[in-house]
Amino acid sequence: MGRKLLSRTICGEPIVFYRSRDGRPVALADRCVHRRYPLSLGRLQDDSIECGYHGFVFDCSGACTFVPGQDRVPRTARVPSYQVVERDKWIWIWIGDQSEADPALVPDAHWLDDPEWASVEDMAYSPFRYGLLMDNLMDLSHETYLHAGLIGTPEIARTPFTTHVDDARNRVTFSRHMEAVACPPFYEKTTGYTTPIDRWQDVAFQPPAFWVNNVRVAPQGTPVGPNGDEGGAHVKILHGLTPETENSTWDFWAVVRDFALDDDSVSQALLTMNQEVVQQDLDALTVLEQVVASEPPGTQELSVEIDAGGLAARAMLRKINP
Ligand code: FES
Ligand SMILES: [Fe+2]
Missing domain, CATH: 2.102.10.10 (Rieske [2Fe-2S] iron-sulphur domain)
Structure with a gap:
């Protein structure tokens, strides 16, 4: 602008x-x-x-x-x-x-502009309601299927996660910590680590539509230190979802990292690979929007354990904006 x-x-x-x-x-x-x-x-x-x-x-x-x-x-x-x-x-x-x-109330996204982090950013025009993208981001088990061979590995969908709702601060968080798992290309090409790695996903959702995935990847068994997450490499994936209309959304996203800060090839790899990931979601959700729009409102869904984060985010939004 x-x-x-x-x-x-x-x-x-x-x-x-x-x-x-x-x-x-x-x-x-x-x-x-x-x-x-x-x-x-x-x-x-x-x-x-x-x-x-x-x-x-x-x-x-x-x-x-x-x-x-x-x-x-x-x-x-x-x-x-x-x-x-x-x-x-x-x-x-x-x-x-x-x-x-x-x-x-502006969410904290300081990593985008912090000398200790390197950042790549882009946005995607998304022809679907923002709630579909919220559900998508609040359940990363879909990485195993939709983003296989890029950022998804079989262990993600297999590993249970914990969800926490903080009503006082209006936050939904969920965590999935995996040990000795496959290193997908997204992290292998950028950190140089190879299988097996320890991989954490600590996601925080802040209404109305701000989302951060705090990732730690490290060679298997790397000690975490007294602060609980030292060692290895840290990546944060941010999404600021901005509804355009009832059925379309601007998805502003960024990938920040605390390693190889001056390495342009790492920036380029993260940018390109995350663009691909976003495009895979975009293709799937464009189809889903057409399906949802063609069905009567309130058509039955079946929710299971992997939906805990998404359901908590929906409930929080309803509470704030009944
Ligand atoms: S001056 Fe703006 S529409 Fe006439
Ligand atoms: Fe996705």
């Missing part, structure tokens, strides 16, 4: 983004108050947008400052503006009642 108007729909709301001259991100409703023409089709004039249809001008607070052909600007001529925070390389927007916006 920069000095070019960027149009993006988030939670069904059309929004235009740009940066003011001093670099601050601005987000306004992407509809002119006059005849609803998208402001993103207009022109940036200093820190204001000139509507591309009849030339109304709006400043970065959304207030109209100019109406062609008259001196007086109607008092009600204003487009809604959104509170945004730029933190850890990502821009976080508050949708809903702007008076309730609270920067303290």
